[in-house]
Amino acid sequence: MRLRLPEERPAKPPTGYKIAHPVLSHDGTRAAFTGVSLGGALPYGVLAEASCVYGLRHRPPHRRCDCGFHSVHDRAVAEALLCMAEHRAAVLLEVLVLGRYLRFERGFRSARQRVRTATVGPCGCGAAAVALADAGWGRPNWRALAPSCAGCLRGRTSLSLAAFARRAGDGLRVVAGPPAGPVSGGEPDLGVPELIAEAALLQARLDWLQSRLARLDRA
Template identity: 80%
Template sequence: MRLRLPAERPTEPPTGYKIAHPVLSQDGGRAGFTGVSLGGALPYGVLDDASCVYGLRHRPPARRCDCGFHCVHDRAVAEALLCTAEHRAAALLEVSVLGAYIRFERGFRYARQRVRTVTAGPCGCGAAAVALADAGWGRPGWRVLAPRCGGCARGRTAVSLAGFARLAGQGLRVLAGAASPGLAELSSADGLGVPELVAEAALLQARLDWFQSQLARLGERGTGGEHG
């Protein structure tokens, strides 16, 4: 006798969390996401249906396959994935699980999803992101984007967080996560912000250069005196 789990009929779509890379179409007219694991070769939109990555004709999520969208129940579990080196530039997605799904201990595998909220992490320099810019790699027809501050986004193909939300459509919200903790602590030190601290560092460097030039001149005079 084969035991079967009871069918679930929730009154509201379950909520899940996952990480993915934001992508921008080659012509700049569409925005979406690409996964970080099995389905990474198939970019998807804010509201989209899953397809079998193996090209089989069954409808995801098939029990004898691992196709379909994947997410976890706990936001903290998804955030922890962003600590790995290969996922540092990915974004955190909050999704609604739609259609048929299979529940697992840590999450869902399911047929259809709506991405509700995207949280972009800090820029590679540690500052809070204001845009999503070309990460230097992609999929055929799609540029992968990474969170960037205003300075680091300069000179790259980029779109603002609000602009990405408009291109993606479906009421998507795109939020900027906090700056890196180390930078946040530095910014609050002695009431100075990052621009002020950068200016202070530049002034200190200039004074150091002056002292080094003076020492060099004194050294040259000392050498000359010995030979005279």
């Protein structure tokens, strides 16, 4: 006799969190997301239905398969994944878990999902992002995008956060997260020796610049 887990019938869809890479279609008319691990080759829209990544003919999420949209209960758990080098350019998604789903200790695996909010992290330089720009890689027919500040766009294909939301449609909200900063959240606490060392470094840099300018004047 096989025991069956109780079915949940919540009054409203559960909320989950995950990370993904924003992508833009080759013709620039559609915006979507692609996962960071399983199913990463299959971009999905704001409102999407899962299919088995192995091509099996069962309805996701199947108990004996890994198919379905994965998400976690805790926002902090999803944010922690953004610390990994390969995920630094990903965005944080808040999703509604729709349709049939399996609940696990840390999250869900669902048949459908709706992305409500995408939070874009800082640019690679540390400044707050104002756009999503060509990340230099992609999938067939899809160009991956990464957070970028105005100073780092450098003519790359890009979309403002609002423009990405419009192309994605279905009520998606795209917001910018805070710029990168010290872990403590404030200015580093420097003592007198550290400040003297900083001043010496700046003076050495100024001396080097003055010597270069003097050479240019003599040329």
